Amino acid sequence: MTPILQHLVEMTGHRDHLRLEASVLTTLLQLGRNMEVRALEFFFSDSQVMVRPRSWSHRGEVISSECEASVDPARGVLTNMPELTECLKEHCEVALRSSPNSHTLWLPVWIEDKAYACLEVTQNKPFTRRERDVIMGVFQVYQNYQNLLDYSERDALTGLLNRKTFEEHFARITTPSNSEFDQLDTGADTPQQWLAVIDIDHFKQVNDVYGHLYGDEVLILVANLLRSSFRAQDRVFRFGGEEFVVLLRSATLEHAAQAFERFRFTVQEHMFPQIGGITVSIGFTSTMDGAPVEVLGRADQALYYAKENGRNQVRYYDLMLSRGEVKSQITHGEIELF
Known part of the structure; x- marks a missing residue:
């Protein structure tokens, strides 16, 4: 051959x-x-x-x-x-x-x-x-x-990766290379991998008031903003409806928080045709500990808190946990999963 x-x-x-x-x-x-x-x-x-x-x-x-x-x-x-x-x-x-x-x-x-x-x-x-x-x-x-x-x-509407590809990408970015094994005890200044769950605020009202055609256009434009806001090595998914997930690679806590806050502000300042302004809520956490479903759960807890407490904000799970604003979930090591 x-x-x-x-x-x-x-x-x-x-x-x-x-x-x-x-x-x-x-x-x-x-x-x-x-x-x-x-x-x-x-x-x-x-x-x-x-x-x-x-x-x-x-x-x-x-x-x-x-x-x-x-x-x-x-x-x-x-x-x-x-x-x-x-x-x-x-x-x-x-x-x-x-x-x-x-x-x-x-x-x-x-x-x-x-x-x-x-x-x-x-x-x-x-x-x-x-x-x-x-x-x-x-x-x-x-x-x-x-x-x-x-x-x-790929998601047919936005062209982003779809939900069923998430675990494979998650496993790839969270598996340390040989040169990284001595960096597993990470601090705030050490680059890590991060996961954020992003939800469009009051999206149901967009569909109810303007119709699904404009709702779909909002989803496409938000997907475009996600592509331009994050790097080529980051991964962006549409999980369905108005929910998106970002896997942010090799960033310190400060830089991760800045990246998610920058995206939130970008959406807030963007004018969407016919609809005008919309906002997003974001919850994020480190991927260092736990299976994909656990990490998603932590980011989702932070997102839920953001949506229940004013929307249009970014919340970091570990900081909220230290303040007692959320409670730690049961991990897969404490129960048998089926």
Whole structure:
């Protein structure tokens, strides 16, 4: 079996978006010695379409935002890539930019009529017809398989990850690497993983007064704000209805609280068409101790307290527990779960 076929077999063996993405980039890297590849994601921020790398090559290896050590790559405005901007506008399969020492192909990943991501291939010489044909062939296999995963793992309305993918992502970010075992006794200044449950305040009134069409638009716009407010390595889920969950990676308590407070303020200041202003309530906690259902339960307790005590606020479970505002739940170690 040729190396390219071996990589295609490996690529279609993955059941996870980021691993599939890293695998297709690795496959493309086999096509040329001086090639660089990236996977870009699109999102809205301040009414502009933004773009940022989610996975990329470095010295022949693929680095993913899944890696704990990676920093969030700088975001940019999509209009700085006019060829790609025009391609997305015209719903094209490929965009090309050529200069004397750099030639770039962009391959948008279309899901129905929307493109949430794009593969970028760059090399220092023009692409031959054969190279383009092989790249397009690999890409089409990837896109077909990506669409199958999206159908089962993405929320159809917002494009966010759905609830059934949560436990797998939770397990991945809470399993310490070898270099992290000596950091398990974490303090407030040590980066940790965090989980937040976010709920739109008075969402039922939005549906009752304006109708479900406007309610759906609110959910889509809140999802867009979530994408722009958090980093590529963080994970955002729609759990159903007006409830969202964020897994925030490698942040201190101070930075986590700031990130959730910043998102709350962003929603508060955003003007939603027809409806005007809405707010969200947020409860969050560390993922350091407990099974997914327990961590979710703690964040949910903090969220419930926020909604019962004024809404439009962020509450941290451990601080509330120390103040006696919530009571510790029974853990799975104290009862037998069925």
